[in-house]
Amino acid sequence: MQTIIGAAILLFAVFGGFYLHGGSLSIIWQPTELVIIVGAGVGAIVIGNPRHVLAEMWLQVRRVLKRRKQGEEFQRQLLLLMYELLQTAAGGLKALDAHVEAPHESPLFMRYPLVLEEPKLLHFIVDNFRLMAMGKINAHELEGVLEQEIQSIHEELAQPSRSLGKIGEAMPGFGIIAAVLGIVMAMSSVAKGANSGEVAVLVAAAMVGTFIGIFFCYGVLDPLSNVMKQLVDEERKALESVKVVLVTHVAGKPPLLAIDAGRRLVQLNIKPSFARLEGWIDALENGEDEQPAPQTPQRRSTDTPRRRSTDAPATRPGELGAQQA
Secondary structure, X not given: OHXXXXXXXXHHHHHHHHHHOOOOHHHHOOHHHHHHHHHHHHHHHHHHOOHHHHHHHHHXXXXXXXXXXXXXXXXXXXXXXXXXXXXXXXXXXXXXXXXXXXXXXXXXXXXXXXHHOOHHHHHHHXXXXXXXXXXXXXXXXXXXXXXXXXXXXXXXXXXXXXXXXXXXXXXXXXXXXXXXXXXXXXXXXXXXXXXXXXXXXXXXXXXXXXXXXXXXXXXXXXXXXXHHHHHHHHHHHHHHHHHHHHHHHHOXXXXXXXXXXXXXXXXXXXXXXXXXXXXXXXXXXXXXXXXXXXXXXXXXXXXXXXXXXXXXXXOOHHHXXXXXX
């Protein structure tokens, strides 16, 4: 909805302002110049990028148009999935084999469909749980490995937005090409006996090419590449959150403390409080299905988190009440 509103404001401001100024919208409709400018831009993208970057660019553009963002419900599912995986790993990392080998068939993963819809994040989770199960690795070594992997993933995911941004910067140049070709046609019409009025119409049509190039640069491709960059940054945040959870777990901290460490990296506008995170975990342990509230609730006295041991070894969900007693 926000994308539609923004596009409507942009179109009304540009074309509505031109119409109110007394211009005719039919003058702006120049299909041959659109073919030249858009075709040159698409061709430059195809020439300058390998196939996998083009495929990722298409996926990211579709995601922008659908406006799929990682909201509070996604963060709830991610944190609870990691909590359940850590609780399962408390009985030995081999207990995770049935889940990480076929996550789409695992009842544990199937409870969190929003995570399953993110293939890169899902592969990052299962691959690194496999890594932890293969042999002993300390927290410092794991952190270095995960940091390098996240950097590599981010570089690959950021390439489409950078490429699209560079093409956007080139669109005014493609518009000038279309305008020059239009001027050439206008001048050639003089040799054919065109009068000054006909030449003026051709020149005006040629200048539309410059307008189209600038419009595509600042009104279409620059905002599009910026939104794509923001979506990639969101994906990196999720990867960083998983990394911190895994490193904290390998360092010997209990699951609740590891999940809270990952919670701290969630972006501020959807970051749950510790009390809310504990409420999600309590609902999970009690077999309830607590959904996030549509807006941030007011803090109540009952929201004060119960004190859980952060120095004791990892415990199973059913052991927490016995320890407190």
